[in-house]
Amino acid sequence: MRKADKEGPKAMTGSITTYTEDLVEIGEHRVRKGELDRRSFLAAVAAMGLAPAALTPATAATGELVLVNFGGVAAKEYKKSFGPGCERATGLKLVVDGSGASPAKIRAMVDAGSVVWDVCDYAPQIGIQLGGKYLEEIDYSIVDKQKLLPGFALQYGCAAYVFSFIMAYNKQMVPEPPRGWADFWDLKRFPGKRAMFKTPIGQLEAALLAAGVEPDKLYPLNLDLALGKIKDLKSEIIWWETGAQSQQLLRDREVTMGNVWHSRATVMRNETRGNIDFTFNQGVLVVGGWAIPKGNPAGRANANKFIAAAQDPKAQLSIYLSLFNGPANLQTIELVPEDKRVLNPSDPANLKLQAISNPRYWGENSAAIQDRWLDAIS
Structure with a gap:
């Protein structure tokens, strides 16, 4: 086990x-x-x-x-x-x-x-x-x-x-390809567990995009809204800490979707002949x-x-x-x-679909965010 x-x-x-x-x-x-x-x-x-x-x-x-x-x-x-x-x-x-x-x-x-x-x-x-x-x-x-x-x-x-945090999904476990983070949070239309990285960057942005915040309006992050969205989904989240774990969760069908690195999603897409796929739409570029x-x-x-x-x-x-x-x-x-x-x-076609992580915001606020993040996911 x-x-x-x-x-x-x-x-x-x-x-x-x-x-x-x-x-x-x-x-x-x-x-x-x-x-x-x-x-x-x-x-x-x-x-x-x-x-x-x-x-x-x-x-x-x-x-x-x-x-x-x-x-x-x-x-x-x-x-x-x-x-x-x-x-x-x-x-x-x-x-x-x-x-x-x-x-x-x-x-x-x-x-x-x-x-x-x-x-x-x-x-x-x-x-x-x-x-x-x-x-x-x-x-x-x-x-x-x-x-x-x-x-x-x-x-x-x-x-x-x-690199990008993107939404990967198992085609055999979803009724249709999810289009954005709102679908990631929609447990009624897309039932099943979700995989998320156990650090806040890329996860809080996804939560805000799911809440309808425009990509160019993400910063400063609305932490109350973002952490509230995380708490709403927390009972269905399996937190991954390594890329290999994120990949295994999707391949073993333990989760329906995952917020994962695009590199791992590419490996899964290639090795499963597209049964596990992903979208750059609303990805978070770092x-x-x-x-x-x-x-x-x-x-x-x-x-x-x-x-x-x-x-x-x-x-x-x-x-x-x-x-x-x-x-x-x-x-x-x-x-x-x-x-x-x-x-x-x-690639320009994928770049225009994504939000760009703001290094200045994270550099100035990461310590304070980390404390609130740990409280929210524990």
Whole structure:
């Protein structure tokens, strides 16, 4: 019996996975199934900056650039696929730290004057929280704004990819394809359990869209309304904490619909030949990318050169074709094969259907929201 079964149908248990950690798991799954060759996989995760999970925190040395992320592939293979590109751009050897960057770690390093990281995997709200005291500004004389989706060239971070929270559903369990979050909340027309991520971002926006709030009017979030909608549905929600859990809930028919990452929904759509499908309509688009800690050892210029190199359209195309996350580089979007564009969250046809997550709002309000969120779902 799974742990979730022991503790009831409303919650999954364990550590909550980040989107970037889940991308590595998806890639490894596709390699095992023979859908993706290992070389393409390694090139994709390298361009994403996904680091080996087993590494301990790295210490910068002369002639090195240290990249920190949340783990994934073996160090030797990672360096083989991405190290040469780093050296061409900066003249520095790439060192990967898989220990994970958090705001607390960045603050501690900068305050102590002992920064060992040069580039960090970046959530835009962290850039808002840490600002100029703890992060370097992105130098857009080096990093090309024209290669980024509008609005994603941020002061203290640069977009590298985008992903979406979308509504996935099992076709055999619904009378017709649901069209939006109002259908997700409609238990009469669409009976059955729902899967939702056990963090507020992407879930509160969905609740407000279900309540009829227009996508461009979401922020500031009406927390009373959003949390009220969550409470209305809570008895039918199974909370997922990892991408694999969200996928299993839908495949095992434990839920009729789920608010899940588009990358996981794409895997399910492909593997079930469309029996599990999803829509970008009213999806919530989120940006991920890079940040530079204040006083990074390799210097601000080299960190920016690394980020600029990561904008390479061919590398971003490889990421999308391998791991399904959306390119942030406009030139890459134009290179996506016609038959693959329907599943790309940053394709113009899909982009116009979605709400865009507001990093400034989340950066300024996430702590207060988290307290209310935990009260609402407990």
